[in-house]
Amino acid sequence: MRVGGGKGARGRGGKNTVRGAGSATAWHRRTRRTITLAILLVAATASAQTPAETASTAFKDDVHAAAGFGCTACHAGAAAGAYAPTPRTAIAPMCATCHSDAALMRKFDPQVRVDQFLQYETSTHGKRMASGETRVATCTDCHGAHGVRRVSDPRAPVAPLNVTTTCGRCHGDPGRMKAFGREATPPADWGASVHATALLKRGDASAPTCVACHGSHGATPPGVTAVANVCAQCHLREAELFRASVKKDIFDAIGQAECLVCHNNHRIEPPADHWVGVQEGAVCAQCHDASTDSGKTIVGIRSELDRLASAMSEADALLTRAERAGMLVDDGRLAFREAREHHVQSHVLVHTFAADQFGKAAAEGLASAQRAHEAGEAALQEIQVRRRGLAVATLLVVAFLIALGLKIRSLGPG
Numbered sequence: 478m479r480v481g482g483g484k485g486a487r488g489r490g491g492k493n494t495v496r497g498a499g500s501a502t503a504w505h506r507r508t509r510r511t512i513t514l515a516i517l518l519v520a521a522t523a524s525a526q527t528p529a530e531t532a533s534t535a536f537k538d539d540v541h542a543a544a545g546f547g548c549t550a551c552h553a554g555a556a557a558g559a560y561a562p563t564p565r566t567a568i569a570p571m572c573a574t575c576h577s578d579a580a581l582m583r584k585f586d587p588q589v590r591v592d593q594f595l596q597y598e599t600s601t602h603g604k605r606m607a608s609g610e611t612r613v614a615t616c617t618d619c620h621g622a623h624g625v626r627r628v629s630d631p632r633a634p635v636a637p638l639n640v641t642t643t644c645g646r647c648h649g650d651p652g653r654m655k656a657f658g659r660e661a662t663p664p665a666d667w668g669a670s671v672h673a674t675a676l677l678k679r680g681d682a683s684a685p686t687c688v689a690c691h692g693s694h695g696a697t698p699p700g701v702t703a704v705a706n707v708c709a710q711c712h713l714r715e716a717e718l719f720r721a722s723v724k725k726d727i728f729d730a731i732g733q734a735e736c737l738v739c740h741n742n743h744r745i746e747p748p749a750d751h752w753v754g755v756q757e758g759a760v761c762a763q764c765h766d767a768s769t770d771s772g773k774t775i776v777g778i779r780s781e782l783d784r785l786a787s788a789m790s791e792a793d794a795l796l797t798r799a800e801r802a803g804m805l806v807d808d809g810r811l812a813f814r815e816a817r818e819h820h821v822q823s824h825v826l827v828h829t830f831a832a833d834q835f836g837k838a839a840a841e842g843l844a845s846a847q848r849a850h851e852a853g854e855a856a857l858q859e860i861q862v863r864r865r866g867l868a869v870a871t872l873l874v875v876a877f878l879i880a881l882g883l884k885i886r887s888l889g890p891g
């Protein structure tokens with residue numbers, strides 16, 4: 478409205494005199510200042526909302542509000558309008574007054590767990606908090622205090638897509654972690670892992686976030702000896718093979734965790750054939766070189782992996798050429814799929830750390846790749862034969878036409 482008035486003033490002045498222009502500018506400046514002040518005032522009033530109002534707003538969308546609780550459920554003095562800050566060390570015991578009370582909680586949900594506080598007390602977070610160290614996590618750091626959501630709600634801070642960020646607020650904060658002699662790398666390392674790719678890019682909900690490996694309430698890192706149990710929850714086959722292999726006793730003897738030396742705990746990368754070997758960069762080269770028998774076994778395993786990989790890519794290229802030329806190579810594709818299955822198996826069987834079982838899968842893979850190769854070659858030969866046949870037929874037709882032409886000419890006109 479004021480802007481309209483300003484325009485009107487200028488319009489009314491028509492061709493402004495210098496003085497008129499000057500006073501119009503002053504008027505504009507004043508107007509602008511008034512508007513700015515008004516905006517600032519409105520903004521100030523908005524941000525002057527009391528913590529109690531902010532809490533009330535958030536509480537509208539809270540699982541406790543939905544269950545019929547009010548502010549007094551957690552704030553003893555709230556009835557009198559007093560919201561004394563709850564000391565951080567008192568939060569978990571306060572939440573536990575209900576969440577550890579089975580009789581109360583089962584009225585709301587007969588299946589509900591009531592061991593969160595018990596578990597929390599066993600975790601490093603809980604133990605340190607109990608001893609007065611308030612920089613570790615308590616219930617509200619992971620769940621919030623107002624606007625608490627069910628864990629099944631995708632907006633919950635503990636929902637699978639959000640939980641690494643929730644843990645990352647502290648575990649990705651170098652300042653906070655340094656005080657405890659810890660790295661702030663787990664969140665970023667996890668973010669660069671095959672697990673993050675599976676969860677975030679492929680929507681694979683079975684890929685682990687922090688809590689799948691560490692637990693949510695009993696959040697402790699699995700001890701070195703229990704580490705394999707963590708990976709084995711999901712990678713059963715590799716874990717079984719590892720445990721049946723010579724490596725199990727060897728790693729126990731040298732105090733090495735089962736999977737981590739080759740795969741890491743957080744930054745788990747996509748495995749590849751070049752990991753196997755004694756050359757620089759291979760995971761085995763951390764402990765092996767070419768001079769020993771085990772080194773020779775490793776080099777042997779690697780060369781079989783390489784042979785299989787190149788046999789497969791050659792067979793694939795041949796089959797693709799034949800298909801492009803319009804040939805059906807179903808048998809070849811079947812053999813190729815078999816080769817691929819053996820190829821996958823051979824990667825898993827690397828965890829036997831021995832030549833025999835692995836070698837069997839690799840040899841079967843090579844044989845299948847060979848069959849695929851032969852099918853591709855046969856199809857390409859067939860094309861050659863057909864082309865040759867076509868050429869001969871074309872030649873015959875041309876010869877016939879020429880002969881016919883000559884005959885017609887020899888008959889002459891008339």
Ligand code: HEC
Nearest residue numbers: 528529532533536547548550551560561562563568617622
């Ligand atoms: C489920 C328990 C719970 C309920 C219910 C709850 N609060 Fe809180 N509130 C807390 C906790 C715990 C804190 C401590 C600060 C934190 O961790 O965020 C807190 C902090 C506060 C504070 C800040 C106090 C300060 O000075 O630090 C205010 C104000 C507040 N709550 C108001 C409310 C109001 C208003 C309601 C009802 C609409 C409410 N709360 C309901 C748990 C609760």
Ligand code: HEC
Nearest residue numbers: 569572573576590593594597614615616619628635688693
């Ligand atoms: C370090 C983060 C963290 C802390 C601290 C924490 N929780 Fe949780 N909580 C979670 C996660 C993550 C889940 C999701 C379920 C899961 O994956 O176990 C969860 C689930 C829950 C659930 C749903 C039922 C269940 O057990 O699955 C309740 C209730 C709960 N927490 C209450 C609490 C209470 C009470 C405290 C404090 C004593 C607390 N939490 C402390 C992370 C935390």
Ligand code: HEC
Nearest residue numbers: 540544550571572575585586616617620625626627628629
């Ligand atoms: C007055 C009792 C009471 C207190 C105190 C209380 N809760 Fe609850 N809470 C409940 C009840 C009851 C439910 C389940 C409601 C339902 O299932 O409908 C619940 C549900 C939850 C859930 C959702 C669990 C799920 O099913 O996904 C979380 C998370 C939670 N509470 C966390 C907390 C935290 C954190 C605190 C402390 C800041 C706290 N609660 C304090 C009674 C309480």
Ligand code: HEC
Nearest residue numbers: 601605612613614618643644647657687688691696697698
């Ligand atoms: C409020 C900050 C905060 C949040 C949020 C938090 N943590 Fe922690 N956590 C800490 C601090 C600080 C330590 C270090 C304690 C120590 O060394 O005494 C720690 C320690 C740990 C440890 C090491 C325990 C040990 O015994 O070595 C693990 C594992 C852990 N947290 C996992 C998690 C997970 C998983 C989450 C999320 C579900 C999480 N934390 C959320 C602050 C937090």
Ligand code: HEC
Nearest residue numbers: 641644648659660663664667685686687690698701704742
């Ligand atoms: C695939 C399983 C897995 C996932 C996912 C995972 N961790 Fe770990 N984490 C481990 C293992 C195993 C160790 C123990 C490493 C060791 O003993 O050398 C560990 C160790 C830790 C430690 C203790 C290291 C230290 O000395 O400070 C912290 C803290 C930690 N993880 C936090 C996290 C956080 C935060 C996330 C999520 C961003 C996460 N982890 C995700 C398996 C996992």
Ligand code: HEC
Nearest residue numbers: 671675683684685689707708710711736740742745747748
């Ligand atoms: C909660 C289940 C779960 C846990 C625990 C788990 N993983 Fe995984 N892991 C997955 C899923 C899901 C994938 C993705 C599957 C895929 O790519 O085919 C995956 C992928 C991988 C891959 C890549 C596989 C490939 O073919 O590219 C490796 C390597 C791996 N995990 C190692 C580990 C290690 C080491 C641990 C323990 C520190 C671990 N995982 C713990 C579920 C888990």
Ligand code: HEC
Nearest residue numbers: 708712715716719735736739748749750752753824825827
């Ligand atoms: C001594 C090193 C080493 C150890 C220990 C080890 N792995 Fe592996 N792992 C490898 C190598 C090398 C590959 C890749 C093979 C390839 O692609 O040629 C691999 C591949 C994998 C894959 C992908 C398999 C696939 O189908 O492509 C998974 C999953 C895996 N490992 C899980 C584990 C688990 C779980 C443990 C612990 C029980 C473990 N590994 C222990 C070296 C190791």
Ligand code: HEC
Nearest residue numbers: 723727733738752753760761763764769771774775830831
């Ligand atoms: C953390 C160190 C370490 C790593 C990493 C490691 N090894 Fe070993 N490995 C050993 C030790 C120690 C021995 C026993 C001494 C020896 O035979 O050289 C051994 C023995 C072996 C043996 C001989 C087993 C037998 O029957 O006596 C083979 C084969 C082997 N390793 C394969 C591998 C392969 C393949 C890799 C990589 C994927 C690998 N190792 C990575 C430490 C390691």
